Amino acid sequence: MRVLGIESSCDETAVAVYDGTRGLLSHRLYSQIAMHQAYGGVVPELASRDHVRRLLPLVREALADAHSDRDSIDGIAYTAGPGLIGALLVGAGFATALGSAWRKPALGIHHLEGHLLAPLLEPKPPAFPFLALLVSGGHTQLVDVAALGDYRIVGETLDDAAGEAFDKTAKLLGLPYPGGAALATLAESGRSGQFAFPRPMLDRPGLDFSFSGLKTAALVALRGRDLQGPVRADIARGFEDAVVETLAEKCRRALVQTGHTRLVIAGGVGANRRLRERLAAVGLNIGADVYFPRTEFCTDNGAMIALAGCLRLSAGMRAGLGMSARANWELGSIGV
Ligand code: KG4
Ligand code: ZN
Numbered sequence: 642m643r644v645l646g647i648e649s650s651c652d653e654t655a656v657a658v659y660d661g662t663r664g665l666l667s668h669r670l671y672s673q674i675a676m677h678q679a680y681g682g683v684v685p686e687l688a689s690r691d692h693v694r695r696l697l698p699l700v701r702e703a704l705a706d707a708h709s710d711r712d713s714i715d716g717i718a719y720t721a722g723p724g725l726i727g728a729l730l731v732g733a734g735f736a737t738a739l740g741s742a743w744r745k746p747a748l749g750i751h752h753l754e755g756h757l758l759a760p761l762l763e764p765k766p767p768a769f770p771f772l773a774l775l776v777s778g779g780h781t782q783l784v785d786v787a788a789l790g791d792y793r794i795v796g797e798t799l800d801d802a803a804g805e806a807f808d809k810t811a812k813l814l815g816l817p818y819p820g821g822a823a824l825a826t827l828a829e830s831g832r833s834g835q836f837a838f839p840r841p842m843l844d845r846p847g848l849d850f851s852f853s854g855l856k857t858a859a860l861v862a863l864r865g866r867d868l869q870g871p872v873r874a875d876i877a878r879g880f881e882d883a884v885v886e887t888l889a890e891k892c893r894r895a896l897v898q899t900g901h902t903r904l905v906i907a908g909g910v911g912a913n914r915r916l917r918e919r920l921a922a923v924g925l926n927i928g929a930d931v932y933f934p935r936t937e938f939c940t941d942n943g944a945m946i947a948l949a950g951c952l953r954l955s956a957g958m959r960a961g962l963g964m965s966a967r968a969n970w971e972l973g974s975i976g977v
Contacts, residue, residue: 784972
């Protein structure tokens with residue numbers, strides 16, 4: 642089974658070819674970040690128009706890289722949601738039209754299912770079942786993954802997502818959008834413990850998160866300070882420490898509570914070096930194996946969508962055939 646995967650839910654146009662026997666054959670990505678930076682965030686209409694421009698050339702390149710064509714592709718997978726509706730419609734329209742012309746199934750994939758399956762692209766993939774920490778720009782969730790398509794949310798953020806908190810705090814620190822990675826780089830030269838950041842929700846039972854207070858704490862820390870000195874890096878470090886510690890402690894509790902012995906990290910914030918180190922330490926400490934995608938597959942990409950499509954089509958899961966694009970879509974409700 643060989644699947645062409647298309648991701649266009651936000652500001653990355655990404656295409657990949659995944660083969661059930663040979664693994665990932667090609668992947669291509671065009672990031673719109675430079676275009677949106679002037680506005681300090683993603684402009685949905687500009688995003689949709691750019692996906693229209695980029696998609697077809699990327700598909701051609703990814704197919705050529707994979708030495709694949711209409712005859713060797715068995716199905717087309719595309720991100721059906723959640724995401725920006727205009728951006729999703731570009732991928733969904735393209736994939737269903739191509740599927741119809743090629744007489745191949747076109748399957749709509751949940752973006753977060755793509756993220757949580759991304760570690761399966763690595764040489765040592767996790768087996769089902771596992772616990773997944775999904776930390777992206779729009780979501781922060783702990784998911785009990787029993788099997789492909791069988792997802793139960795056991796904890797989630799009550800307000801901002803972890804990536805959103807990174808981006809908003811980075812903006813306060815004068816870093817360009819999306820600031821997560823830049824904040825992490827700045828934090829490298831900062832000192833821990835110079836500013837008191839809360840550890841939200843750690844004093845309460847349950848596995849939910851809350852990150853909106855952290856950007857307020859950063860704002861308070863910044864007030865009246867000279868941003869030219871080492872203070873910025875110290876604030877970045879204090880913020881990063883707080884997010885990392887909170888995520889790590891909730892993962893530890895979730896592993897204990899669910900009894901899972903495998904922890905999967907996925908989504909853009911999963912690229913954070915300190916978070917990866919900290920979660921690896923949690924795993925060692927409680928005897929759980931921890932799995933990360935390579936950093937380029939933590940953020941949005943086509944490979945995870947092609948993989949999810951391949952697994953679903955191989956398992957005979959055909960729900961999602963017929964064009965679908967949903968701005969809001971609960972992961973726990975997708976089924977098989
Ligand atoms: O999964 P993703 O590419 O897109 C969504 O589906 O949201 O995640 C993007 C998020 C952004 O908020 C970005 O700032 C954050 O991931 N991010 C990071 C790092 N790299 C990306 N956050 C912290 N540290 C990083 N190294
Ligand atoms: Zn994403």
